[in-house]
Amino acid sequence: MKILILGGDGYLGWPTAMYLSRRDHDVTIVDGMNKRLWEAQASVRPLTHTPTMEERRIAWMKHGKPLMTYTCDIADNDRKLQEIISMVKPEAVIHYAEQPSAPFSMMSRAAAIETQRNNVIGTLNLMFALRHSAPECHIIKLGTMGEYGTPNIDIEEGWLDVEHNERTARVLYPKSPGSLYHLSKVHDSHNLEFGCRVWGLRVTDLNQGVVYGTGTDEIWMNPGKLFTSFHYDAIFGTVLNRFAVQAAFDIPLTVYGSGGQTRGFLDIRDTLQCVELALLNPAVHGEFRVFNQFTEVFTINDLARRVANVTDCTVAHVANPRVEEEEHYYNPVHTALPALGLDPHPLTDDTIERMVNYVHGNRGGVNLSSIDPTIQWRQE
């Protein structure tokens, strides 16, 4: 298939590009390099030096697979996006091109606006470009489980059947996100559902849980050149990746608050599988389809215990910088992707050990002063 990956320079976008290119899809990457700018603004950097997109393209082409790349900020340059789409004529667009961090979005007014501007306008520009130049193209949009929040009822896959005054309706599942970043994804979901209902676009919204992991088969083909951008800092690092770095340095694992927060998690390799399954089984014309994309549910305490058991490190309950439920009901449905054939990689001690060992091998890149959380959701 002809596939356009927006945000193909990021933690998930780059491994997805290699994974699909290796499977003989015709892959084109678009990235505006915004993430690298946000990292600089927040004074953080990934564990290892991230080669430029051109260096990565050249390194990947040595494995005999072509890859096209374009630099384009899709929120800023709708004309260029439109031109790229007219040129490539993609059958599918995988859209990762968003500011991905909840803490970043809560850092300041400017960062909140940048998050919502980038995410919401970028998605709108994509919708208009496809409507104009490739209306049959399937959009695979990375959403987030955090759109739902932690409601006291079961979480369905995107839609909810309701009965009210003896009438029934199917409505978008009510959303109660916990950050201005997660809220930007809610706005995207609503805009995309509108695009399907009114313009006839075809969309799969992948409401993804928290991703962890350092490697995919393609990365291990040449980790020095093909490694992805792995964050452990309090802004862009996700919880298990952070714990792996803390364990490698034998510093206490930072569990926020009581640690009863419960989330869906998945291995980075399963992100790639899920995206591929959505790609090969597209939404139909006019369909806004939502899959809840995670493989296991853990509390933060569960994760900390798992890492502590493997590495002998200690756990510290630190004051929670976020406003979130620390003990709550959590029962999200996630049957659609397994029904399409998802074969998950559950979290094992071996995976934890490999993550910690990888960090250990690259310990020179760690800036310990970026680990403690500094961004508060609510001012005292």
Ligand code: USQ
């Ligand atoms: N947490 C800790 N200690 C830490 C870091 C986080 O206890 O050192 C807790 C947080 O308070 C939260 C949970 O771990 O309850 C998850 O936090 P996170 O930073 O790993 O993930 P989150 O902010 O929710 O966002 C991440 C990605 C985002 C994606 C989302 C999926 O950054 O792009 O959309 O995971 S989900 O969480 O399902 O919405």
